[in-house]
Amino acid sequence: DTAVSQTPKYLVTQMGNDKSIKCEQNLGHDTMYWYKQDSKKFLKIMFSYNNKELIINETVPNRFSPKSPDKAHLNLHINSLELGDSAVYFCASSQAEIGQGGIGGYTFGSGTRLTVV
Amino acid sequence: AQSVTQLGSHVSVSEGALVLLRCNYSSSVPPYLFWYVQYPNQGLQLLLKYTSAATLVKGINGFEAEFKKSETSFHLTKPSAHMSDAAEYFCAVTRGGGATNKLIFGTGTLLAVQP
Numbered sequence: 001d002t003a004v005s006q007t008p009k010y011l012v013t014q015m016g017n018d019k020s021i022k023c024e025q026n027l028g029h030d031t032m033y034w035y036k037q038d039s040k041k042f043l044k045i046m047f048s049y050n051n052k053e054l055i056i057n058e059t060v061p062n063r064f065s066p067k068s069p070d071k072a073h074l075n076l077h078i079n080s081l082e083l084g085d086s087a088v089y090f091c092a093s094s095q096a097e098i099g100q101g102g103i104g105g106y107t108f109g110s111g112t113r114l115t116v117v
Numbered sequence: 118a119q120s121v122t123q124l125g126s127h128v129s130v131s132e133g134a135l136v137l138l139r140c141n142y143s144s145s146v147p148p149y150l151f152w153y154v155q156y157p158n159q160g161l162q163l164l165l166k167y168t169s170a171a172t173l174v175k176g177i178n179g180f181e182a183e184f185k186k187s188e189t190s191f192h193l194t195k196p197s198a199h200m201s202d203a204a205e206y207f208c209a210v211t212r213g214g215g216a217t218n219k220l221i222f223g224t225g226t227l228l229a230v231q232p
Binding site: 033042043044045050055090094 | 162222
């Protein structure tokens with residue numbers, strides 16, 4: 001039973017299109033994240049959510065809009081896709097603050113490879 | 118601000134040889150440190166973590182790391198490399214758990230294991 005699952009695994013689309021990536025975790029974690037891994041394998045946080053509330057927005061273009069319908073789901077919608085958006089996007093989840101049983105580390109999904117052509 | 122620096126973007130060892138992947142951190146508060154491994158076309162898997170308990174941390178697949186505050190280091194080692202260890206390894210740091218604290222990654226070290 002996959003802990004953090006993302007769909008789709010691969011996404012190829014044309015510039016200007018709008019696309020979504022879905023993420024679900026069954027670990028009971030309070031916090032979920034989106035990370036972007038570029039072509040040089042550098043990982044950078046984009047967003048974090050805690051119990052459906054946006055906490056971190058790391059100066060990401062507003063074409064990227066995360067949505068969290070409940071604490072087990074965090075989706076990423078991208079409008080007007082650009083060539084530079086091509087990357088691997090990882091969803092992750094973690095437990096809450098240290099006093100509440102953290103810090104166990106982040107659990108990552110297997111990633112969504114987005115290619116914009 | 119926190120950061121980690123991984124020395125050596127590529128490390129090559131022979132099968133059976135010692136693996137040493139270097140990570141130095143910068144943090145204004147006591148850090149929590151992690152090592153993750155990424156196999157080709159896969160997600161990140163947690164190898165081990167330091168959360169202010171024992172300074173020598175043992176992880177999965179025979180890896181271990183030692184937290185040295187005086188050297189601000191958290192190097193990853195394995196006594197004997199196996200072909201299956203070939204992967205990208207990431208060191209990461211955070212101030213704590215929860216959504217307000219970011220997990221900040223180093224630039225990664227690609228480990229190659231020669232037969």
